[in-house]
Amino acid sequence: MAVRLARITSVGHKIQVVRALRHRNFRWLWLNTAASSAGLGMQFLILGWLALNITASSTQLGLVIFLYGIPNLCFVMFGGIIADRVDRRRLLINTQAAVTTLIFIIATLTIVDLVEVWHLYITAFILGVLQAMNMPARMAIVSDIVDREDIMNAV
Numbered sequence: 001m002a003v004r005l006a007r008i009t010s011v012g013h014k015i016q017v018v019r020a021l022r023h024r025n026f027r028w029l030w031l032n033t034a035a036s037s038a039g040l041g042m043q044f045l046i047l048g049w050l051a052l053n054i055t056a057s058s059t060q061l062g063l064v065i066f067l068y069g070i071p072n073l074c075f076v077m078f079g080g081i082i083a084d085r086v087d088r089r090r091l092l093i094n095t096q097a098a099v100t101t102l103i104f105i106i107a108t109l110t111i112v113d114l115v116e117v118w119h120l121y122i123t124a125f126i127l128g129v130l131q132a133m134n135m136p137a138r139m140a141i142v143s144d145i146v147d148r149e150d151i152m153n154a155v
Helices: 002-017 024-055 058-085 088-111 117-140 148-154
Strands: none
Touching: 024 058, 024 088, 024 117, 058 088, 058 117, 088 117
16 A cells, blocks of 8 residues: 555646646747757767867966856856846847857857857856856746745646
8 A cells, every 4th residue: 555655646647747738838948948058068068079179278277268168157146136127038039049149159269260269258157247247047937937835746
């Protein structure tokens, strides 16, 4: 009897975990977050690879990573304030569009063999700022698109 009760609780718990996915807008946000996270990992890898390829210097690689990370630390609180005061959906769309534009510019410069390390410095810093604006908005928008009783499942 105890085993059967545990299974029911376990199954009930599994249903609760995916409960937030019943909201169409949350499913879109979840898929976008997964794609964005994959893209973030790739852009971080590519920026580092380009820095090493252009300069052959681990110091320059470290500087590119530092210039990406420091805005995340410094501006994330401001990103939270902005996310609380503007349309979060519009903020997410605009930051993602800006990231796409920057990556397209770096890709174009790389293809035509004009990319220089200072391009990577500027790109890394701006990407860090955009990430600091994007993440608080991404977290805060959950309460806008998910019912109150499903928020714990969505976070």
